[in-house]
Amino acid sequence: MANVRITWRKSAIGYNAGQKETIRKLGLRRLNQTVEHPDTPALRGMIVRVSHLVEVGEGDSE
Numbered sequence: 001m002a003n004v005r006i007t008w009r010k011s012a013i014g015y016n017a018g019q020k021e022t023i024r025k026l027g028l029r030r031l032n033q034t035v036e037h038p039d040t041p042a043l044r045g046m047i048v049r050v051s052h053l054v055e056v057g058e059g060d061s062e
Contacts, residue, residue: 003059
């Protein structure tokens with residue numbers, strides 16, 4: 001299964017609590033942090049909610 005690399009690029013200050021919570025649930029704790037997750041439909045939905053705050057790319061395949 002392919003992985004997705006997510007990097008937090010823009011601050012969530014001024015955005016609603018749901019978007020801030022989504023950032024946290026993606027595993028992001030600070031700006032410019034990068035995490036990798038397996039590519040699932042649920043993950044893609046979370047990325048769509050905060051697409052204006054994160055940068056998405058291909059991760060390393062397992």
